[in-house]
Amino acid sequence: MVLTLALAGCKAPTDIAYFQDMYEAQSAAVQQMSEIKVKPMDRLTIVVKSRSYEVAEELNLMTQATRVGNTASMGRASTSNAMSYYTVDENGNIDMPKLGLVHVGGMTRSEIAAHVKAQLVERQLVLDPTVTVEYVDMNYSVLGEVNTPGMFTFDRERITLLEAISKAGDLTITGERKRVSVIRREGDEQKHYYVDLTDAKSMYQSPVYYLKQDDIVYVEPNAKRMRESRPNGNTFNTASFWVGIVSMVASLTGIVVNIVNK
Numbered sequence: 001m002v003l004t005l006a007l008a009g010c011k012a013p014t015d016i017a018y019f020q021d022m023y024e025a026q027s028a029a030v031q032q033m034s035e036i037k038v039k040p041m042d043r044l045t046i047v048v049k050s051r052s053y054e055v056a057e058e059l060n061l062m063t064q065a066t067r068v069g070n071t072a073s074m075g076r077a078s079t080s081n082a083m084s085y086y087t088v089d090e091n092g093n094i095d096m097p098k099l100g101l102v103h104v105g106g107m108t109r110s111e112i113a114a115h116v117k118a119q120l121v122e123r124q125l126v127l128d129p130t131v132t133v134e135y136v137d138m139n140y141s142v143l144g145e146v147n148t149p150g151m152f153t154f155d156r157e158r159i160t161l162l163e164a165i166s167k168a169g170d171l172t173i174t175g176e177r178k179r180v181s182v183i184r185r186e187g188d189e190q191k192h193y194y195v196d197l198t199d200a201k202s203m204y205q206s207p208v209y210y211l212k213q214d215d216i217v218y219v220e221p222n223a224k225r226m227r228e229s230r231p232n233g234n235t236f237n238t239a240s241f242w243v244g245i246v247s248m249v250a251s252l253t254g255i256v257v258n259i260v261n262k
Contacts, residue, residue: 015177015222019200030204033158035108036138036212040092043085043136044104046116050126058097059120061085085136098125109133109157140211142168144219145175159211161195161203168217171197174228176220182208183216 050056061084086094092105104112113131120126138154147169177197193208
């Protein structure tokens with residue numbers, strides 16, 4: 001019995017590898033890709049290019065940024081043009097020169113660009129506009145049992161859960177692979193989704209396989225890690241402990257046999 005427990009304590013963990021349900025040449029359906037949609041408090045840069053230079057520049061929110069530096073003779077302040085940004089309000093609107101309030105909530109970048117362009121043409125403000133929309137500092141966070149937790153910026157339109165974990169340095173050996181949490185705000189609610197990294201087919205079909213702005217990825221500690229928070233929490237799961245028990249039992253047995261034989 002003791003030997004069995006000792007061997008159980010030495011057993012290799014089986015929940016470390018990802019994609020345990022996948023084999024060579026297998027395929028799995030992936031959740032349909034969806035572009036990020038704008039929500040309140042997101043920030044956007046909107047660039048309008050046109051032969052109507054003055055109108056376009058006003059829409060582009062060009063501001064003068066002041067920088068202090070040294071010249072050959074003395075310290076002076078110099079100015080340079082810098083692009084400002086539009087902030088989406090709680091109703092999903094942005095306030096644009098010439099156009100006033102423009103509703104962009106729930107739209108993608110390309111949809112916003114097309115909508116602004118249509119408004120400019122319809123009101124005959126700019127007849128030949130080219131509109132480009134970019135997100136400003138749109139982020140997600142990765143916390144818990146990863147090697148480099150922190151806040152990260154979207155560097156492209158779509159980022160998968162696996163790519164986010166990779167940017168955070170991958171899970172530590174004590175991260176719980178079967179219960180990775182993604183916390184997402186939807187309306188007035190915070191929703192928790194759980195993903196099993198050892199089950200590729202379910203992970204690829206998860207609604208959080210593609211992350212959205214402000215998502216929080218949290219990797220729980222596994223049982224071993226949680227036991228480490230208690231004094232001697234993992235003592236009973238080490239091979240040396242059970243080998244010591246076996247040795248002690250053998251010694252006591254020998255002593256008892258010697259006493260009986262006497």
